[in-house]
Amino acid sequence: MKTTIVLETDKKRLAGNLASPERRFEFFESEQSAYLFHLEQTEVDSYILEDTGNDVRSLIRNVRNIRFLNEMVSIILFGEGSIPDELHQDEHNITKCSTIEELVLMLEAIPENKRKYNRVRWPVSAWFNGTNSLEGQRDKGMVTSISSGGCMIFSDRMPAAGEALFITIIFNDFDFLVEGVILRQDTRGFAVQFREISSWTQTIIQRIVDERILIELKNID
16 A cells, blocks of 8 residues: 655644545654654655754755655655755655645655665666677676666666666675666666566665665664
8 A cells, every 4th residue: 555654743733634545644753763664665655744944954854864765755845834945846856735635635646656665875886788789798887776676877888768688786795687678868877677586686685775774774863
């Protein structure tokens, strides 16, 4: 079931007004508790952050941490006023509302295809080649972000969207081979969706991602 995490200091403000047979709401006062819950849940597609207007730095920190977990998750700021200048609305996929009615409409508008895998930015190197390439013909790139569902690679060679690749991702202690298809390319590199990936490999990638995220969460102020 689609899940929304609500971070607010007064649970009574929203808890009694948010109910849906198609959406689950989880309320937290502690940021770390919310993030740890998110790590275990693949259906989290949105956050509601209480915005009193009194602590912009805390709000920006929350957004940074949520983006570290999953940059595709929708963030709705609930409160009066406008979105802080530091949080560019389009870039960060953030909306703002002040009424329950607006909030419900924003939740209903969230696309179904929000990424369900937590993703971490972690530069590691990789070799890749087309599935139809000649033996020994391959290119090197840098994996700038990765999840158990796919990755982003920056390289001098930019494969076309739809091209199938074999990718060897190299970590400090080991490396592994995955097959993927190019979803899109932009100035950051090209996005790969893994396919025919074994459950063992997917588990290993997600374990690496979650361990890195847990290290980051321990450093939350």
